[in-house]
Amino acid sequence: MGRLVNGVWSTEWYDTASTGGRFVRQDASFRNWITADGAPGPSGTGGFRAEAGRYHLIVAMACPWAHRTLIVRALKGLQDIVTVSRVEPLMLDDGWTFADPEPETGALTAWQVYVKADPQFTGRATVPILWDRKQRTIVSNESAEIIRMFNSAFNGLAGVNASLDLYPEELRGEIDALNAHIYDRVNNGVYKAGFATTQAAYDEAVTALFSALDDLDQRLATRRYLTGTRITEADWRLFTTLLRFDPVYVGHFKCNIRRIADYPNLSGYLRELYQIPGIAETFDLAATKLHYYGSHATINPTGIVPAGPEMDLAAPHGRDRLLAAV
Numbered sequence: 001m002g003r004l005v006n007g008v009w010s011t012e013w014y015d016t017a018s019t020g021g022r023f024v025r026q027d028a029s030f031r032n033w034i035t036a037d038g039a040p041g042p043s044g045t046g047g048f049r050a051e052a053g054r055y056h057l058i059v060a061m062a063c064p065w066a067h068r069t070l071i072v073r074a075l076k077g078l079q080d081i082v083t084v085s086r087v088e089p090l091m092l093d094d095g096w097t098f099a100d101p102e103p104e105t106g107a108l109t110a111w112q113v114y115v116k117a118d119p120q121f122t123g124r125a126t127v128p129i130l131w132d133r134k135q136r137t138i139v140s141n142e143s144a145e146i147i148r149m150f151n152s153a154f155n156g157l158a159g160v161n162a163s164l165d166l167y168p169e170e171l172r173g174e175i176d177a178l179n180a181h182i183y184d185r186v187n188n189g190v191y192k193a194g195f196a197t198t199q200a201a202y203d204e205a206v207t208a209l210f211s212a213l214d215d216l217d218q219r220l221a222t223r224r225y226l227t228g229t230r231i232t233e234a235d236w237r238l239f240t241t242l243l244r245f246d247p248v249y250v251g252h253f254k255c256n257i258r259r260i261a262d263y264p265n266l267s268g269y270l271r272e273l274y275q276i277p278g279i280a281e282t283f284d285l286a287a288t289k290l291h292y293y294g295s296h297a298t299i300n301p302t303g304i305v306p307a308g309p310e311m312d313l314a315a316p317h318g319r320d321r322l323l324a325a326v
């Protein structure tokens with residue numbers, strides 16, 4: 001684990017001393033957008049036209065943020081259009097590493113990909129990374145924006161599931177509000193609890209997390225999905241955290257007031273989303289557990305990976321009683 005300072009790798013754990021024991025996630029720094037015609041998107045510069053075979057995604061199977069991008073890639077049918085390579089499960093002194101030189105960039109570590117894009121880069125070398133073969137640079141390292149690009153920019157290309165819209169115009173206000181709340185309390189909330197280095201910072205995060213989960217469970221008692229009858233990006237963003245919750249966050253990040261299995265609605269909702277065709281293939285439970293339990297020596301010094309829990313994500317989800325759009 002470490003970060004780049006002016007293009008030079010330095011090994012350091014998260015600095016929580018300056019923030020009262022609180023973990024503060026850095027903002028992503030490559031914020032360009034792939035668009036249908038290469039026009040600039042909401043941020044960054046233009047020149048990234050949607051083309052088959054031009055873009056390459058670097059992911060960690062453990063990472064909930066990278067997982068979003070794999071899910072939307074699968075649902076939109078972009079597997080032959082955007083290629084993928086994976087880092088190794090453990091993230092130790094060199095940060096994320098590749099088993100063999102990364103095929104597109106020749107890099108042995110994620111930080112080397114960042115330096116190829118910006119020789120003076122300062123910041124953490126995070127995944128996902130969306131790489132452009134043509135300009136040999138990083139288009140984006142922000143998963144929330146990568147899934148928006150995947151949702152719409154490639155719709156004109158052959159083989160793409162253009163009719164699937166995970167961010168429909170009429171639901172955008174509601175989706176944005178859900179995302180902001182769920183990001184702060186749940187997606188990032190588990191990290192805030194797990195990486196806290198004071199009791200007060202942990203208490204604050206874990207309380208906010210479980211009050212949000214309690215509310216979400218109630219919401220899903222009468223709604224099939226977060227916004228109602230159709231699945232949107234808000235559901236997939238919540239899903240990647242729920243999937244890791246019982247096997248990782250309960251133990252490793254001390255998010256143990258309740259399990260997802262204890263929530264009647266969240267547990268069925270998790271199983272329903274997991275059972276959607278193409279989704280199970282985007283998840284690797286063993287790699288996920290190995291990453292978390294094996295990479296954070298300050299939290300789990302022995303690196304021992306627990307055996308459980310037993311989970312049956314293929315069990316009936318029972319959500320059919322609620323209305324879904326067809």
Ligand SMILES: N[C@@H](CCC(=O)N[C@@H](CS)C(=O)NCC(=O)O)C(=O)O
Nearest residue numbers: 028063064065124126127141142143
């Ligand atoms: N804002 C980023 C966050 C990505 C992120 O934090 N990824 C983690 C893995 S789960 C990472 O690569 N961390 C490496 C580090 O912090 O050094 C996104 O959503 O794309």
